[in-house]
Amino acid sequence: MTAPKGTTQLPPQLSTIAPEVDDMYMFIYWVAVVSFLLITGFMVYYVVKYRRREGMKAEPTGHSTLIELVWTLSPLILLAYLFHSGFSSFVKAAVPPRDAIEIRVTGMQWSWVFEHPNGAIQQNELIVPKGKPVKLIMSSSDVLHSFYIPAFRIKRDVVPGMYTTAWFEPTEETQEPLTLFCAEYCGAPRGISSGSLVDEPNSNHSTMIAAITVVSPEEYDRTVHQLFIESQKPPADCDGNDDPMACWGEKLYSSKGCVACHSTNPAVNQPGPSWALVWGETRAFEDGSSVVADENYILESIRQPQAKIVKGFGNVNMPPYGERNLPKAQVDAIIAYMKKLRQ
Amino acid sequence: MSTAAEATAAATADQVPNYLNHERSIKSWLFTVDHKRIGLMYLVATFAALLLGGFMALLVRTELMLPGKQWMSADTYNQVFTLHGAIMVFLFIIPAIPGGLGNFFLPIMLGAKDVAFPKLNLFSFYIYVIGSVLAIVAILSGHIDTGWTFYTPYSTRADNSVLWMTMAVFVLGFSSILTAVNFIATVHTMRAPGLTWKRLPLFVWGAYATSVVQILATPVLAITVLMLFVEKAFEIGIFDPSLGGDPILFQHFFWFYSHPAVYIMILPGMGIVNELIATFSRRAIFGYMFVAMSSIALGLLGFLVWGHHMFTSGMSEYSAMVFSALTMLVAIPSGVKIFNWLATLYGGSISLQSPMLYALAFIALFTIGGLTGLPLATLITDIHLHDTYFVVAHFHYVMVGGTVIAFLGGLHYWWPKMTGKMYSETLARIAFTLVFVGFNTTFLTQFVLGSQGMPRRYFDYQDQFQPLHMTSSFGAYILGLGIVLIVWMFVRSLLKGERAPENPWGSAGFEWMTTTPPDPHNFPVTPVIERGPYDYDLCTEEELYTGFRKDLEAKKA
Numbered sequence: 023m024t025a026p027k028g029t030t031q032l033p034p035q036l037s038t039i040a041p042e043v044d045d046m047y048m049f050i051y052w053v054a055v056v057s058f059l060l061i062t063g064f065m066v067y068y069v070v071k072y073r074r075r076e077g078m079k080a081e082p083t084g085h086s087t088l089i090e091l092v093w094t095l096s097p098l099i100l101l102a103y104l105f106h107s108g109f110s111s112f113v114k115a116a117v118p119p120r121d122a123i124e125i126r127v128t129g130m131q132w133s134w135v136f137e138h139p140n141g142a143i144q145q146n147e148l149i150v151p152k153g154k155p156v157k158l159i160m161s162s163s164d165v166l167h168s169f170y171i172p173a174f175r176i177k178r179d180v181v182p183g184m185y186t187t188a189w190f191e192p193t194e195e196t197q198e199p200l201t202l203f204c205a206e207y208c209g210a211p212r213g214i215s216s217g218s219l220v221d222e223p224n225s226n227h228s229t230m231i232a233a234i235t236v237v238s239p240e241e242y243d244r245t246v247h248q249l250f251i252e253s254q255k256p257p258a259d260c261d262g263n264d265d266p267m268a269c270w271g272e273k274l275y276s277s278k279g280c281v282a283c284h285s286t287n288p289a290v291n292q293p294g295p296s297w298a299l300v301w302g303e304t305r306a307f308e309d310g311s312s313v314v315a316d317e318n319y320i321l322e323s324i325r326q327p328q329a330k331i332v333k334g335f336g337n338v339n340m341p342p343y344g345e346r347n348l349p350k351a352q353v354d355a356i357i358a359y360m361k362k363l364r365q
Numbered sequence: 366m367s368t369a370a371e372a373t374a375a376a377t378a379d380q381v382p383n384y385l386n387h388e389r390s391i392k393s394w395l396f397t398v399d400h401k402r403i404g405l406m407y408l409v410a411t412f413a414a415l416l417l418g419g420f421m422a423l424l425v426r427t428e429l430m431l432p433g434k435q436w437m438s439a440d441t442y443n444q445v446f447t448l449h450g451a452i453m454v455f456l457f458i459i460p461a462i463p464g465g466l467g468n469f470f471l472p473i474m475l476g477a478k479d480v481a482f483p484k485l486n487l488f489s490f491y492i493y494v495i496g497s498v499l500a501i502v503a504i505l506s507g508h509i510d511t512g513w514t515f516y517t518p519y520s521t522r523a524d525n526s527v528l529w530m531t532m533a534v535f536v537l538g539f540s541s542i543l544t545a546v547n548f549i550a551t552v553h554t555m556r557a558p559g560l561t562w563k564r565l566p567l568f569v570w571g572a573y574a575t576s577v578v579q580i581l582a583t584p585v586l587a588i589t590v591l592m593l594f595v596e597k598a599f600e601i602g603i604f605d606p607s608l609g610g611d612p613i614l615f616q617h618f619f620w621f622y623s624h625p626a627v628y629i630m631i632l633p634g635m636g637i638v639n640e641l642i643a644t645f646s647r648r649a650i651f652g653y654m655f656v657a658m659s660s661i662a663l664g665l666l667g668f669l670v671w672g673h674h675m676f677t678s679g680m681s682e683y684s685a686m687v688f689s690a691l692t693m694l695v696a697i698p699s700g701v702k703i704f705n706w707l708a709t710l711y712g713g714s715i716s717l718q719s720p721m722l723y724a725l726a727f728i729a730l731f732t733i734g735g736l737t738g739l740p741l742a743t744l745i746t747d748i749h750l751h752d753t754y755f756v757v758a759h760f761h762y763v764m765v766g767g768t769v770i771a772f773l774g775g776l777h778y779w780w781p782k783m784t785g786k787m788y789s790e791t792l793a794r795i796a797f798t799l800v801f802v803g804f805n806t807t808f809l810t811q812f813v814l815g816s817q818g819m820p821r822r823y824f825d826y827q828d829q830f831q832p833l834h835m836t837s838s839f840g841a842y843i844l845g846l847g848i849v850l851i852v853w854m855f856v857r858s859l860l861k862g863e864r865a866p867e868n869p870w871g872s873a874g875f876e877w878m879t880t881t882p883p884d885p886h887n888f889p890v891t892p893v894i895e896r897g898p899y900d901y902d903l904c905t906e907e908e909l910y911t912g913f914r915k916d917l918e919a920k921k922a
Binding site (some may be wrong): 028030031032033042043046047050051053054057058061062065068069071073074075078079080081082083084085089090093094097098101102104105107108109112113115116155164165166168170172174175176177178181182183185186201203204205206207208209210211212213214215216217218219220221225226227228236267312339 | 746747
């Protein structure tokens with residue numbers, strides 16, 4: 023079986039709504055092409071036919087209210103059709119079926135976090151089952167983002183302070199992962215050296231993308247179960263490491279996106295404080311107080327980043343990472359990694 | 366004619382006082398209340414903004430030619446495209462036609478000596494200058510990377526330079542409002558005897574409709590900026606969700622101004638196209654009142670459709686339904702204009718001189734801009750196309766293919782009247798070809814990029830999009846070359862252009878009835894209008910080229 027191909031104009035159709043969107047698009051496309059050819063055709067024809075010549079005068083302009091009314095009112099028929107059928111499909115695309123699988127989506131500068139119904143978390147990659155409707159319940163932890171998968175023809179803004187929803191039903195299993203783009207501009211860190219897809223993935227608006235894989239429903243269930251189990255203990259490739267927890271913490275440091283703002287180089291404090299010299303140090307805060315960085319301090323800084331703001335970082339807004347996003351076991355792993363960084 | 370005779374003719378012409386030579390000091394320019402001089406100063410300032418914004422566009426296209434980092438970082442790129450948008454929208458396209466060509470020609474077309482409030486006119490020019498300086502200071506001193514839309518909460522979490530920038534936009538808005546008040550008062554009170562509303566040139570109708578929209582819409586922008594300040598200064602939650610505000614509310618406010626602003630940009634351009642088509646077809650505009658009223662209709666409809674920028678924003682589906690239906694209606698007055706222009710060409714005596722090439726290009730490009738609005742107004746297709754390059758291409762077809770092309774056409778058309786010099790028609794045709802080919806190469810490709818799913822405001826992209834991005838960038842260079850050639854052509858015309866006759870195109874328009882360049886008070890005597898500006902059937906060939914001024918001089922004597 024080969025995956026459906028896209029056309030010159032449109033990406034492959036991989037969701038149940040896609041053919042409907044494309045039919046409408048192609049209808050409008052041909053209406054537009056015909057209208058354009060008629061308008062420019064008449065224009066060119068008149069320009070040639072009535073070109074200025076010796077002894078030829080322009081005909082005086084007459085008036086015809088009938089003609090005016092015809093071309094004022096007749097486009098209404100087409101417009102009413104476009105509006106009506108566009109709205110009908112839009113309603114279909116807006117109302118998810120009752121039996122849809124609910125996946126929670128969090129957009130944050132510049133990563134996507136997905137939470138499956140069983141609590142399994144994925145970041146910047148998402149697997150979904152073929153032939154099952156998936157409802158997305160989305161929110162942002164910082165600025166506006168927009169969830170856009172061209173192959174599914176869906177797009178919905180992800181807004182801080184409220185939920186937005188969208189749904190899709192994939193029709194084909196994917197060989198190559200599909201791309202989820204962020205379609206609402208969300209910036210870049212100041213002074214970033216590059217920000218390209220190759221150099222720094224998930225570092226700014228244009229690289230805030232995630233890989234979407236469509237699998238069979240059975241494989242979906244198996245994988246999300248596996249993901250949940252794995253989220254509670256260090257991954258297999260940390261087995262045999264002298265400090266498996268710190269090894270896991272190091273992996274989480276990249277996979278959870280901490281790396282985007284926190285370096286492990288003591289000299290680089292951009293945009294958040296470096297992790298190199300945190301553990302066991304006395305931390306001075308914006309409000310003048312200070313505390314020694316212990317387990318509770320780090321836990322608090324992850325769960326409620328604004329509770330204690332390190333001096334000089336008053337303008338930085340780190341999103342909070344809750345229990346769902348970063349379970350307790352993973353916080354322990356990150357603490358172990360920070361300890362290791364001090365050794 | 367012998368050289369000696371030519372020299373004598375030139376000397377005599379120089380002795381005729383006109384608005385350029387009756388006073389020559391720098392002070393006489395800086396403190397002038399002459400609408401023509403103010404119009405020229407606007408033209409120079411806005412054209413400089415066009416060149417600066419265009420340079421930013423070329424930086425963007427150069428970076429996007431190949432995937433990956435070429436020579437600027439994502440952060441720099443974001444600032445550059447923000448500057449491109451903000452400069453083009455606020456410093457060039459909104460003020461260029463009303464402030465420049467409108468100021469110069471609206472009073473002349475009305476047979477008036479000046480606008481109703483000449484000092485206010487100068488004041489509004491200086492407000493424009495102050496707003497521009499504020500904007501440039503904000504740009505140079507700060508870090509403005511929000512896009513020209515300044516969406517919250519991204520814009521309010523950045524530093525205060527964004528507030529300075531929105532402050533600049535606020536000040537520029539005042540300049541627009543004052544010009545608009547002036548135009549409305551002038552049209553109502555200063556029309557020459559015999560110039561009834563049904564004889565108003567359609568450029569005046571366009572400028573009038575624009576002025577109404579500016580007065581009604583711009584205050585909303587001011588309110589929005591004020592609320593941004595209040596939020597920042599007193600931490601009162603209006604737009605920022607972390608303070609209890611609603612970021613979608615900002616989008617409602619922003620587009621309540623910025624969508625009507627689109628009509629502020631396009632209506633004067635359509636006005637110019639009417640003048641060009643009538644002049645170069647030697648025929649009255651077909652359906653004059655329908656065309657005039659379609660400008661008013663567009664201006665009013667423009668207030669009811671802002672929500673079509675927000676179909677994916679999280680706004681309710683029912684709001685989306687209403688905005689989709691209302692947006693469809695915009696096609697009606699737009700279509701009325703196109704059809705009436707075609708009907709005007711029918712049976713005309715059409716000359717393809719350079720201004721007319723721009724007018725015909727406008728019809729073709731604005732048609733594409735309008736038709737590609739259909740899949741954006743249709744809800745289900747907009748979901749896929751929103752915030753992609755399809756939208757970028759669509760609004761560039763309307764703003765550049767429409768307004769900028771009309772602006773350039775108007776500049777060519779009125780250049781002899783404004784400067785008293787002709788330009789090289791050959792160079793003008795070459796430049797037009799470059800602009801037309803370059804523009805279409807740049808933006809036709811972007812429709813396909815967008816429908817394929819390439820989001821806008823992206824610093825980097827996947828390899829599949831590369832060939833189209835490369836083509837688009839080459840188109841941008843050709844377009845840039847065309848603009849540079851136009852600048853050179855006009856400079857060359859100023860330095861060694863032939864003296865322009867009074868009415869080089871043989872137009873029946875009122876502005877061609879005065880001397881070239883115009884008298885300091887526009888007309889030696891107030892003209893009495895006995896026919897409409899497009900009544901070619903009431904004029905003989907001789908009258909078109911030479912008749913009217915003699916008539917006026919006779920009255921003077």
